[in-house]
Amino acid sequence: MVMAEGTAVLRQNRPGAKQYIQQNIRADCSNIDKILEPPEGQDEGVWNYEHLRQFCLELDGLAVKLQSECHPDTSHKTPKECPAIDYTRHTLDGAACFLNSSKYFPSRVSIKESSVAKLGSVCRRIYRIFSHAYFYHWQIFDDYENEIFLYHQFTKFVMKYNLMSKDNLIVPILEEVQNSGSGESEA
Amino acid sequence: MDEQAGPGVFFSNNHPAAGGAKGLGPLAEAAAAGDGAAAAGAARAQYSLPGILHFLQHEWARFEVERAQWEVERAELQAQIAFLQGERKGQENLKKDLVRRIKMLEYALKQERAKYHKLKYGTELNQGDMKPPSYDSDEGNETEVQPQQNSQLMWKQGRQLLRQYLQEVGYTDTILDVKSKRVRALLGFSSDVTDREDDKNQDSLTDSASVLDNFKFLESAAADFSDEDEDDDIDGREKSIIDTSTIVRKKVLPDSSEDRDTKEALKEFDFLVTSEEGDNDSRSAGDGTDWGPNRSKLQDMLANLRDVDELPSLQPSVGSPSRPSSSRLPEHEINRADEVEALTFPPSSGKSFIMGADEALESELGLGELAGLTVANEADSLTYDVSANNKDALRKTWNPKFTLRSHFDGIRALAFHPTEPVLITASEDHTLKMWNLQKTAPAKKSTSLDVEPIYTFRAHKGPLLGHTDAVWGLAYSAAHQRLLSCSADGTLRLWNTTEVAPALSVFNDNQELGVPASVDLVSSDPSHMVASFSKGYTSIFNMETQQRILTLESNLDSTANSSCQINRVISHPTLPISITAHEDRHIKFYDNNTGKLIHSMVAHLEAVTSLAVDPNGLYLMSGSHDCSIRLWNLESKTCIQEFTAHRKKFEESIHDFEESIHDVAFHPSKCYIASAGADALAKVFV
Numbered sequence: 001m002v003m004a005e006g007t008a009v010l011r012q013n014r015p016g017a018k019q020y021i022q023q024n025i026r027a028d029c030s031n032i033d034k035i036l037e038p039p040e041g042q043d044e045g046v047w048n049y050e051h052l053r054q055f056c057l058e059l060d061g062l063a064v065k066l067q068s069e070c071h072p073d074t075s076h077k078t079p080k081e082c083p084a085i086d087y088t089r090h091t092l093d094g095a096a097c098f099l100n101s102s103k104y105f106p107s108r109v110s111i112k113e114s115s116v117a118k119l120g121s122v123c124r125r126i127y128r129i130f131s132h133a134y135f136y137h138w139q140i141f142d143d144y145e146n147e148i149f150l151y152h153q154f155t156k157f158v159m160k161y162n163l164m165s166k167d168n169l170i171v172p173i174l175e176e177v178q179n180s181g182s183g184e185s186e187a
Numbered sequence: 188m189d190e191q192a193g194p195g196v197f198f199s200n201n202h203p204a205a206g207g208a209k210g211l212g213p214l215a216e217a218a219a220a221g222d223g224a225a226a227a228g229a230a231r232a233q234y235s236l237p238g239i240l241h242f243l244q245h246e247w248a249r250f251e252v253e254r255a256q257w258e259v260e261r262a263e264l265q266a267q268i269a270f271l272q273g274e275r276k277g278q279e280n281l282k283k284d285l286v287r288r289i290k291m292l293e294y295a296l297k298q299e300r301a302k303y304h305k306l307k308y309g310t311e312l313n314q315g316d317m318k319p320p321s322y323d324s325d326e327g328n329e330t331e332v333q334p335q336q337n338s339q340l341m342w343k344q345g346r347q348l349l350r351q352y353l354q355e356v357g358y359t360d361t362i363l364d365v366k367s368k369r370v371r372a373l374l375g376f377s378s379d380v381t382d383r384e385d386d387k388n389q390d391s392l393t394d395s396a397s398v399l400d401n402f403k404f405l406e407s408a409a410a411d412f413s414d415e416d417e418d419d420d421i422d423g424r425e426k427s428i429i430d431t432s433t434i435v436r437k438k439v440l441p442d443s444s445e446d447r448d449t450k451e452a453l454k455e456f457d458f459l460v461t462s463e464e465g466d467n468d469s470r471s472a473g474d475g476t477d478w479g480p481n482r483s484k485l486q487d488m489l490a491n492l493r494d495v496d497e498l499p500s501l502q503p504s505v506g507s508p509s510r511p512s513s514s515r516l517p518e519h520e521i522n523r524a525d526e527v528e529a530l531t532f533p534p535s536s537g538k539s540f541i542m543g544a545d546e547a548l549e550s551e552l553g554l555g556e557l558a559g560l561t562v563a564n565e566a567d568s569l570t571y572d573v574s575a576n577n578k579d580a581l582r583k584t585w586n587p588k589f590t591l592r593s594h595f596d597g598i599r600a601l602a603f604h605p606t607e608p609v610l611i612t613a614s615e616d617h618t619l620k621m622w623n624l625q626k627t628a629p630a631k632k633s634t635s636l637d638v639e640p641i642y643t644f645r646a647h648k649g650p651l652l653g654h655t656d657a658v659w660g661l662a663y664s665a666a667h668q669r670l671l672s673c674s675a676d677g678t679l680r681l682w683n684t685t686e687v688a689p690a691l692s693v694f695n696d697n698q699e700l701g702v703p704a705s706v707d708l709v710s711s712d713p714s715h716m717v718a719s720f721s722k723g724y725t726s727i728f729n730m731e732t733q734q735r736i737l738t739l740e741s742n743l744d745s746t747a748n749s750s751c752q753i754n755r756v757i758s759h760p761t762l763p764i765s766i767t768a769h770e771d772r773h774i775k776f777y778d779n780n781t782g783k784l785i786h787s788m789v790a791h792l793e794a795v796t797s798l799a800v801d802p803n804g805l806y807l808m809s810g811s812h813d814c815s816i817r818l819w820n821l822e823s824k825t826c827i828q829e830f831t832a833h834r835k836k837f838e839e840s841i842h843d844f845e846e847s848i849h850d851v852a853f854h855p856s857k858c859y860i861a862s863a864g865a866d867a868l869a870k871v872f873v
Contacts, residue, residue, distance in 0.1 A: 057595040057616045064617075100592040100867075 016108070017042060017050040025054070029148045032156050045111035048119055048161055049099070052126075055157075056095045058150050059129060063088050065140045066133060084132045091125045098122060123163045130154065134171045292343045585818065585828060585860060591622055591869040597846070598863035603854040610861055612869045624859060624871060654680065660705045662716065669730075671716055673703035679718055681730055692733055700724050700738075705755045709779060711763040717779070719767055723751035727765075727779060739765065739777040740784045754796050759821075761804040768795035774809055776824075786824055790817060796846075799860070801853045808860060810848035816862050830872065833864030 017038075024035045038047045067085055098104060099122070104115040130151050133141040145151050151171070158164040353363075596616035603610055608624040656675035663670050663684075669691075670682040679694035701722030709715035709727065715736065719725040725739040755768040763779040774795055776785040791811035799808045806827070807819040818828040833847050850863040861871045 053595050060617050096593050096595065100594070102590075102592065 017046055018053065018108075021050055021054050025148075029153075032149060032153050035153060036157055036160060043110060044161070045113075045116045046109060048116070048163070049105065049108075049111050051157055052095075052119060052122060053099055055126060055150070055154055056092060056099065058148060059092060059126065061148075062129070062133060062140070062144050062150065063092060065144060066137055069137055069140060084136070088129050088132070091129060095122050095126065120163045123158050124168060126154070127158070127164060127168060131171050134173075289340070292340060292347075296339060296343065585830070585872040587830065587832065587870055588873040589624065589871040591620075591871065592867070593620055594618070594867040594869075596867055597865035598849060598867060598869050600850045601852050601861050601863045601869060603852055603857075603859065603861065605855050608854070608857055608859065610859075610869070610871065612863060614867065616867075622869075654678065659703070660707075662706050662708045664708050664713065667713060669708075671706050671708065671730075673706040673718055675702055677702050679703055679706055679716075679728070692730070694718075694728060694733060700726060704753060707756055707758045707765075709758045709763070709765070710760045711758075711779065715779070717756050717758055717765045719753035719756035721752050723753060723769075725753060725756055725765065725767055725777065727782075737782045739767075739782045754794065755798045757798045757800055759800055759804055760802065766798055766800070766807065768798045768809060770794040772811075774798070774807075774819075788824060790819075790826075791815060793847075796848055797850045797863075799851045799853050802855045806853075808851045808853065810851040810862055812847045814847040816848060816851055816860075830862075832862055832870050833866050833868060 020039060021035065024031070028034070036051070038044065063085075066088060098118070104118065105111060130141075133144075134151075141151070151173070155169060155171075158169075159166070591610070591612065594612065594614040594616050596614055598612045598614045600613045601610060602613075610622045610624060611619055612622065613619045654672065654674040654676055658672050658674045660673045661670060662672075668684045670684050671679065672682065673679045680690040681692045681694070683691050701720035701724065703718045703720050706716060706718040709717055714729055714731050715727050716730055717725060717727045717739075727736045727739070728734065729736050752770040753767050754770060757766050758764075758779075759766065764785065765777045765779055767775050767777070768790075769775065772789050772791050772793060772795060773787055774790040775787045777783065778785050790809050792813035792815075793811055795809050795811045797810040800806070800821075801808070805821055807821050808816060809819065810816045814831055814833055816830045816832055817826050819825065820827050846865040848862055848864055852861050854860070858873055859871055861869055863869050
């Protein structure tokens with residue numbers, strides 16, 4: 001419809017951060033640098049926020065794969081490890097709730113300073129999902145990673161924006177990435 | 188020396204310079220009877236250890252007594268404070284309730300005037316902003332009170348009291364109800380008032396006559412009433428009674444239509460009293476029975492009001508005829524006829540609810556992007572809640588209530604539970620979320636409460652079981668245990684929900700009609716289904732013979748472009764009508780038997796994406812990419828209400844195509860409607 005297109009042109013002519021990220025991912029999910037690089041003029045807080053949303057979204061896919069395997073009667077027997085799937089669910093639900101709450105993030109075009117600080121804690125919890133998957137369900141982790149390179153993306157993301165300290169990055173792949181920031185080598 | 192002196196040696200060593208305590212001397216001597224040498228030694232020093240101890244103990248005891256006394260006093264004072272505070276609060280509540288009532292009255296008056304003016308002059312009276320009064324602030328700043336309204340206001344209050352007295356006398360509510368209902372019915376269905384004058388005259392004359400008869404009695408009661416009470420506001424009302432009586436006497440005989448209006452005003456007022464603030468759902472009959480001239484009775488009434496306020500908002504009326512609040516009165520009259528009709532049409536087809544958690548079904552459902560989720564009401568036609576039905580039929584003004592935020596990407600579809608206040612949303616972020624609409628977290632803004640999802644279903648990875656591409660639509664029939672799906676691979680499949688594995692039948696249209704975008708079961712004929720295709724055709728199929736029965740009429744030429752795409756087709760729950768939502772902004776109604784186009788209307792400013800029919804088949808709701816949801820009256824095909832919800836989301840910037848609302852739904856048995864937005868929010872309206 002001509003009318004619809006006309007009005008569309010008049011409005012904001014740049015897609016939102018979220019669409020931009022999703023576009024880049026769809027184009028090439030292994031090109032992590034392109035995905036992580038914000039377009040010019042993009043507010044960093046918003047950029048981080050949108051990325052985190054995208055990670056949670058894609059992590060759901062991993063959670064789905066895990067839930068088929070992470071049962072009491074499968075590979076790992078110790079009871080304390082099984083709540084990992086519950087932890088995963090709980091973390092993702094909690095992250096969804098937090099990232100979507102109007103209390104902490106009332107607007108998607110500008111992020112409050114106080115909320116930016118909390119992004120780090122969300123990252124830490126999400127990281128634990130990755131590390132559990134890596135250490136206990138390596139096959140699934142590997143398959144998923146080769147599909148969408150989510151872990152690489154996530155690690156580079158937290159490094160780039162200093163959302164987590166390097167000590168917390170315990171998954172031993174990508175060591176070159178983890179070391180690149182500081183130049184000290186991790187044990 | 189000895190043990191007693193042990194700890195006390197400390198004392199005598201430490202206060203050689205301490206003066207005073209002459210009284211200790213004799214005390215010391217008396218107390219030191221058991222300690223010969225030590226006592227003598229201590230007496231010499233004017234302080235004896237036991238004496239000191241004794242003195243201290245004595246003082247301490249005294250202090251304790253005093254403290255106890257102070258505590259008692261303090262407790263008494265605090266009790267008194269609490270009591271006074273309580274009383275003050277009671278007074279404030281009283282004042283607030285009265286102010287509230289005044290606001291209700293003023294609003295009702297405005298309504299009446301608008302109605303009267305409209306009937307008299309055929310045009311709307313411009314009264315400025317006519318929204319129902321809000322009760323948050325105690326200042327009555329939203330009403331414009333014109334000087335002449337004052338007397339009418341007092342008149343109204345007088346009328347209210349009259350009502351009270353009538354109750355006492357025994358002129359019961361029901362008689363008044365019946366009469367005013369008749370009057371109202373007459374009023375509602377005739378645009379020409381004068382024809383009904385005679386009938387109304389008779390009604391109101393009999394009413395006014397009996398009213399007048401009671402007046403003598405009431406005056407004396409009013410006299411007593413004013414004697415008993417000292418409150419200012421009660422006194423004010425007493426004056427108004429006297430005024431009212433004079434006014435009524437003057438007015439009643441020549442102008443009986445006015446009387447009818449006042450009767451209706453009284454009627455309204457009864458509604459107003461029994462309705463909650465701002466919430467149209469609560470009803471309780473017989474609030475007026477608690478009224479009385481006595482102050483205590485007045486307080487009972489106010490207490491009752493408060494009780495009414497505390498009722499949970501969704502409690503349906505128990506037995507009394509439905510009494511909407513004044514904001515819906517004008518429409519109420521029109522709806523009476525509808526109400527009757529609604530009751531005689533119980534839904535004929537049994538559709539049922541799909542829970543995403545059902546493993547078997549889940550694996551059938553579509554793609555990572557859940558584009559279609561269809562759930563319809565489960566009709567317990569035998570145990571249908573009639574009063575809830577009435578409410579649905581009557582609900583005309585919807586207000587946004589909840590905003591459901593938890594999805595990361597656009598919500599494509601939503602479905603209500605057949606009976607519970609539960610909503611399930613399906614989103615492009617590969618999850619389904621279930622929401623409890625009754626358990627809400629309080630948020631700062633009361634207009635949009637946040638609801639937490641109870642559960643998040645994560646399971647969709649890709650299409651399974653037959654379809655090779657995205658599933659766009661589903662339709663489920665509980666009565667027949669059948670599930671219908673339509674997919675981007677061009678096929679429609681029928682499944683038996685008890686054994687999932689092979690599809691029962693495939694309607695592979697060989698792409699001749701295009702890709703099916705939406706499918707629905709025909710409510711009036713359980714063996715039929717209606718499907719709409721991307722090329723702009725809609726067809727009805729017989730599921731048993733697997734034949735296409737007919738193609739609904741559509742005016743398309745061979746060079747049809749994408750604007751003829753049909754986004755949604757639904758079947759009317761009771762009539763043999765199919766309704767389609769088009770990309771070209773139209774909504775079209777087709778007769779299922781003949782295939783002819785019954786009606787076509789331009790519904791929105793942009794493509795219409797979704798449709799929903801309310802369980803009674805009276806209203807149609809349509810959602811569109813122009814960010815608006817519109818509610819239509821199906822009989823008149825006119826738009827009743829429009830909401831703007833969900834800001835737009837940009838799709839690929841290449842197409843400059845903005846999406847907004849993907850789905851809308853009615854709750855099958857409760858008063859909820861929901862809309863699913865591309866902005867990852869779901870909104871629920873009550």
